[in-house]
Amino acid sequence: MSDLRIAEARITPIAFADPPLLNNAGCHQPYALRSIIEVETEARVIGLGESYGGRSVLDGLARLAPLLTGLKVTDLNGLWSAARTVVSEGDSALLPRLVGAVEVAMWDALGKSTGQRVCDLLGGQVRQRVPYSAYLFYKFGRHAGADADDSWGEVLTPEALVEEARTMINLYGFKAIKLKAGILDPEAEIAGLEALRVAFPQAPLRIDPNGGWRAETAIKLLPRLENLIEYLEDPTPGLDGMAAVQAATGIPLATNMCIISPEHLPPGIARDSCRVILSDHHYWGGLAASRELARICAVWGLGLSMHSNSHLGISLAAMTHLAAATPNLTYDCDTHSPWQTDEVIEGGKLVFKEGELEVPDGPGLGVTLDRSELQRLHRNYLEHGYEQRDDAAEMRRHWPDWSFARPRF
Amino acid sequence: MSDLRIAEARITPIAFADPPLLNNAGCHQPYALRSIIEVETEARVIGLGESYGGRSVLDGLARLAPLLTGLKVTDLNGLWSAARTVVSEGDSALLPRLVGAVEVAMWDALGKSTGQRVCDLLGGQVRQRVPYSAYLFYKFGRHAGADADDSWGEVLTPEALVEEARTMINLYGFKAIKLKAGILDPEAEIAGLEALRVAFPQAPLRIDPNGGWRAETAIKLLPRLENLIEYLEDPTPGLDGMAAVQAATGIPLATNMCIISPEHLPPGIARDSCRVILSDHHYWGGLAASRELARICAVWGLGLSMHSNSHLGISLAAMTHLAAATPNLTYDCDTHSPWQTDEVIEGGKLVFKEGELEVPDGPGLGVTLDRSELQRLHRNYLEHGYEQRDDAAEMRRHWPDWSFARPRF
Numbered sequence: 001m002s003d004l005r006i007a008e009a010r011i012t013p014i015a016f017a018d019p020p021l022l023n024n025a026g027c028h029q030p031y032a033l034r035s036i037i038e039v040e041t042e043a044r045v046i047g048l049g050e051s052y053g054g055r056s057v058l059d060g061l062a063r064l065a066p067l068l069t070g071l072k073v074t075d076l077n078g079l080w081s082a083a084r085t086v087v088s089e090g091d092s093a094l095l096p097r098l099v100g101a102v103e104v105a106m107w108d109a110l111g112k113s114t115g116q117r118v119c120d121l122l123g124g125q126v127r128q129r130v131p132y133s134a135y136l137f138y139k140f141g142r143h144a145g146a147d148a149d150d151s152w153g154e155v156l157t158p159e160a161l162v163e164e165a166r167t168m169i170n171l172y173g174f175k176a177i178k179l180k181a182g183i184l185d186p187e188a189e190i191a192g193l194e195a196l197r198v199a200f201p202q203a204p205l206r207i208d209p210n211g212g213w214r215a216e217t218a219i220k221l222l223p224r225l226e227n228l229i230e231y232l233e234d235p236t237p238g239l240d241g242m243a244a245v246q247a248a249t250g251i252p253l254a255t256n257m258c259i260i261s262p263e264h265l266p267p268g269i270a271r272d273s274c275r276v277i278l279s280d281h282h283y284w285g286g287l288a289a290s291r292e293l294a295r296i297c298a299v300w301g302l303g304l305s306m307h308s309n310s311h312l313g314i315s316l317a318a319m320t321h322l323a324a325a326t327p328n329l330t331y332d333c334d335t336h337s338p339w340q341t342d343e344v345i346e347g348g349k350l351v352f353k354e355g356e357l358e359v360p361d362g363p364g365l366g367v368t369l370d371r372s373e374l375q376r377l378h379r380n381y382l383e384h385g386y387e388q389r390d391d392a393a394e395m396r397r398h399w400p401d402w403s404f405a406r407p408r409f
Numbered sequence: 410m411s412d413l414r415i416a417e418a419r420i421t422p423i424a425f426a427d428p429p430l431l432n433n434a435g436c437h438q439p440y441a442l443r444s445i446i447e448v449e450t451e452a453r454v455i456g457l458g459e460s461y462g463g464r465s466v467l468d469g470l471a472r473l474a475p476l477l478t479g480l481k482v483t484d485l486n487g488l489w490s491a492a493r494t495v496v497s498e499g500d501s502a503l504l505p506r507l508v509g510a511v512e513v514a515m516w517d518a519l520g521k522s523t524g525q526r527v528c529d530l531l532g533g534q535v536r537q538r539v540p541y542s543a544y545l546f547y548k549f550g551r552h553a554g555a556d557a558d559d560s561w562g563e564v565l566t567p568e569a570l571v572e573e574a575r576t577m578i579n580l581y582g583f584k585a586i587k588l589k590a591g592i593l594d595p596e597a598e599i600a601g602l603e604a605l606r607v608a609f610p611q612a613p614l615r616i617d618p619n620g621g622w623r624a625e626t627a628i629k630l631l632p633r634l635e636n637l638i639e640y641l642e643d644p645t646p647g648l649d650g651m652a653a654v655q656a657a658t659g660i661p662l663a664t665n666m667c668i669i670s671p672e673h674l675p676p677g678i679a680r681d682s683c684r685v686i687l688s689d690h691h692y693w694g695g696l697a698a699s700r701e702l703a704r705i706c707a708v709w710g711l712g713l714s715m716h717s718n719s720h721l722g723i724s725l726a727a728m729t730h731l732a733a734a735t736p737n738l739t740y741d742c743d744t745h746s747p748w749q750t751d752e753v754i755e756g757g758k759l760v761f762k763e764g765e766l767e768v769p770d771g772p773g774l775g776v777t778l779d780r781s782e783l784q785r786l787h788r789n790y791l792e793h794g795y796e797q798r799d800d801a802a803e804m805r806r807h808w809p810d811w812s813f814a815r816p817r818f
Binding site: 004079080126266296 | 481488490532671709734736
């Protein structure tokens with residue numbers, strides 16, 4: 001059984017091109033930071049993971065990696081124990097991020113070692129294809145200081161938003177549409193939603209102000225949102241604010257902000273703060289922890305969908321395996337994939353058909369590293385010049401008077 | 410990957426000798442009924458399971474077994490789907506029992522096929538040895554119509570109870586003591602507990618009236634139980650009755666009666682009906698479902714221990730693997746093992762040391778079938794003359810006026 005033990009774990013920070021997408025926290029910088037995790041077994045099977053690339057995660061992974069040597073790739077309990085030793089007591093955000101980064105690579109290594117797909121190891125495929133949504137952003141035409149607009153151009157009006165949706169849906173075939181909000185005046189953003197409704201009469205719509213609205217603002221806007229959206233994502237910050245909005249509407253509230261860790265589940269459920277959890281294996285502690293979260297959603301009658309940050313193909317493959325093995329995925333998953341032009345897996349980006357992805361073929365996650373692209377994106381990281389995502393600073397390069405506020409409206 | 414597919418599943422009903430143990434429902438019959446499940450893969454690896462042997466489970470397993478052919482032993486979602494097709498809508502008790510019976514055999518087959526222990530496949534061993542408790546019963550000296558007392562003799566007084574405990578602890582080394590109650594007058598049963606406290610000053614004590622007391626009775630008895638027991642198991646029936654008792658005491662209430670299925674968790678937790686769940690993979694739907702239950706207990710701050718029915722070594726091995734891989738096992742597990750003289754695994758019964766079991770050596774569950782014993786116990790089943798456990802009928806063979814009542818006191 002020794003061949004399932006980890007011989008070495010490697011972490012490679014990368015930076016990939018990201019468009020100037022807007023959200024309540026500011027604007028995406030020219031590069032998104034990410035970490036690529038390789039877990040190599042004694043039998044020289046390599047399992048892959050992809051996660052956050054900010055300083056604290058990279059530092060944590062650097063402390064964790066040497067402790068993985070000798071651990072079996074099945075030993076998730078051992079991974080949690082090892083991770084606890086490199087995280088300060090009470091840093092409840094970092095611990096599951098470190099575990100989630102490594103855990104996916106351990107599942108991939110187990111799958112590649114045993115000839116099994118990760119979705120099979122997670123309990124078996126329940127859907128042939130995993131549906132994703134069109135993730136719309138308001139955006140600037142170009143990054144500050146750039147010479148020309150990107151291909152998407154500036155999107156700050158309902159008309160431009162509909163155009164963005166049309167392009168994305170033509171390219172990928174998504175059925176549901178999610179609008180990142182909390183940037184413009186809420187009335188203007190809802191006007192954007194209403195324009196989308198006219199242009200795409202059948203599309204399930206969602207709006208995500210990222211906690212950018214006060215609870216009273218959200219409640220005042222409810223009449224315009226009812227019969228328009230399938231769920232309302234994080235209109236306002238905090239379990240109490242969310243509960244106040246949820247109590248005022250039949251629209252399910254969804255969250256990836258106020259229930260982001262197991263300890264938020266009991267109070268969130270007791271207060272009825274939301275009816276849909278947007279899970280994310282990157283911060284919930286990996287695929288097994290996300291499967292447990294899915295089960296909790298099933299038991300407590302909560303809806304379940306999937307959150308995403310800017311990511312590449314290893315994350316997308318992991319999300320797809322997880323979703324394929326999750327019986328109670330009740331909404332199409334989010335993905336930033338359409339916004340990314342770089343890729344780190346061989347063969348290039350996974351291809352959506354009619355808004356859906358098939359589980360990649362082959363054992364494990366079914367993807368392998370493109371090492372020349374990994375090196376190129378690692379050089380980007382070394383050269384691009386920042387170690388932490390800072391959307392607020394980037395926003396001020398466009399709008400100098402802008403400052404962070406949550407809620408803003 | 411075809412070698413992980415199931416070629417055939419076999420179910421063998423067995424009956425093994427069981428002493429005349431008393432509980433709120435009556436008296437154990439001379440034979441306990443059980444089913445032995447064999448899942449054989451296309452590569453001719455055999456995975457083992459053990460579960461209930463009553464008519465409804467056997468009939469359900471007979472309907473389910475042919476549907477397993479072609480299923481991968483990793484495909485727990487597929488197992489649930491197949492089981493749903495052979496269970497009437499709304500039979501929420503039978504479905505997880507069928508799944509639990511087969512699921513353990515699938516884990517065993519996966520482990521034996523890949524050279525991994527079940528505790529490793531469940532997420533990794535977190536404890537070297539699994540602690541069990543001394544499970545004390547009031548009992549008759551012999552079954553109705555038998556010629557002579559069994560070696561334990563009659564136990565209906567505090568003195569005999571202490572003697573039973575002494576024998577069991579001398580033989581097995583258990584540290585904690587559980588008393589099955591709900592039979593005698595509650596004052597007499599608590600006198601038994603008090604005698605145990607005197608004889609075993611350090612032993613954590615528990616009492617399980619199996620819902621035999623009214624909530625008011627239980628509340629009246631609390632002053633005698635406080636500072637005496639580590640938890641009070643199912644003093645009274647139902648979530649509301651339990652909540653009333655729990656609200657009146659700092660003693661944690663435990664249950665394997667009012668929270669026995671996922672749908673009981675939300676109301677049970679919301680009402681604070683108990684603080685400890687006694688899990689049982691046989692009726693929770695197997696090892697993966699029990700792992701999820703354990704996680705729910707961790708997230709909601711509930712204690713966790715393990716329930717048992719009369720069982721043989723395959724069940725005990727499965728319980729031990731599960732407990733070994735469960736970080737938040739907060740109390741010693743229950744087992745009926747000391748009461749059983751028959752065995753169905755090669756090498757005879759697993760051996761407790763200082764009240765604990767090591768995870769059996771070898772891949773999968775680490776146990777194999779003793780086929781001659783299986784045949785002998787199957788002949789018992791064919792010859793012993795009943796198809797359903799009926800403790801009440803058995804009780805009336807001893808105490809003709811006895812009738813079932815829950816609560817009784």
